[in-house]
Amino acid sequence: MKNLRLAIFITFIAITFTPSLQASTNKKPKGEYYQITVYHFKNSQQLAVTEAYLKNTYLPILHKMSMEKIGVFTSIDNDTAIDKKIYVLLPIKTLQQLHTISITLAKESFTTNDTSSYIIAAYDKPPYDRIETIILKSFEKMPFLQTPQLTSPLTERVYELRSYEAATEKLYNQKIKMFNTGGEVALFNRLQFNAVFYAEVLAGSRMPNLMYMTTFNNKTERDIHWKNFSADAEWKTLSVLPEYQHTVSKADIFFLRPTSYSDY
Numbered sequence: 001m002k003n004l005r006l007a008i009f010i011t012f013i014a015i016t017f018t019p020s021l022q023a024s025t026n027k028k029p030k031g032e033y034y035q036i037t038v039y040h041f042k043n044s045q046q047l048a049v050t051e052a053y054l055k056n057t058y059l060p061i062l063h064k065m066s067m068e069k070i071g072v073f074t075s076i077d078n079d080t081a082i083d084k085k086i087y088v089l090l091p092i093k094t095l096q097q098l099h100t101i102s103i104t105l106a107k108e109s110f111t112t113n114d115t116s117s118y119i120i121a122a123y124d125k126p127p128y129d130r131i132e133t134i135i136l137k138s139f140e141k142m143p144f145l146q147t148p149q150l151t152s153p154l155t156e157r158v159y160e161l162r163s164y165e166a167a168t169e170k171l172y173n174q175k176i177k178m179f180n181t182g183g184e185v186a187l188f189n190r191l192q193f194n195a196v197f198y199a200e201v202l203a204g205s206r207m208p209n210l211m212y213m214t215t216f217n218n219k220t221e222r223d224i225h226w227k228n229f230s231a232d233a234e235w236k237t238l239s240v241l242p243e244y245q246h247t248v249s250k251a252d253i254f255f256l257r258p259t260s261y262s263d264y
Helices: 002-026 044-064 095-112 169-179 186-189 219-231 233-239
Strands: 035-043 070-073 084-091 130-138 158-165 197-203 209-216 250-258
Touching: 035 044, 035 197, 035 250, 044 070, 044 095, 070 158, 084 095, 084 250, 158 219, 169 209, 186 233, 209 219, 219 233
Parallel strands: none
Antiparallel strands: 035 084, 035 130, 070 084, 070 250, 130 197, 158 209, 158 250, 197 209
């Protein structure tokens, strides 16, 4: 009799909760995370070594893991800059993936007996000056990364990465609100800024902070878009609302260009 009662109870639990568990499992994710890795170099030799690693080892391993939309960009001013940079934009579904990726990269590099200058670099000849990592969470109004639709040659394209810091967490949250419920994301869409992502920085060297990336066929097109943005009536109205004043204490603009082996 006890076994019968137990069987009936288990059946009741299964019938009652299975549909809700399935519904929860089938729910579409509300957004995604991003990892931006910034490699800093002192010279062109370091940059070349790291580029070879990214092209021949890093991206193939991640593609093998079924990871897509991995962007690899160089600073447009790398030829003359003292601090030369490569940016890698990696979309991920969960933060746990970062640990999995790290383990897999190390394992695959040893398994394939990678003897590239990057992997076996000596302590006094590092392939970079330092690595900077930024972890972000996508905005509500653009929950997933969008591959830009551009027609110009890669060498002419301009990818504009912007970083907006705020003086306090409260002001930072107001700026995020301005993008989402305030309509700034929609405004960028209407003016065809061809955005790749909008996201809040969860961890990085600059906090509180949000970042986003827009793209253009060339520098002239970029300048025209921003001129139209500044003159737009909706922006003029939005930008003077009291609740959005003083929400950005420091703005940085990074002009990038996709590498030949970038996914976009």
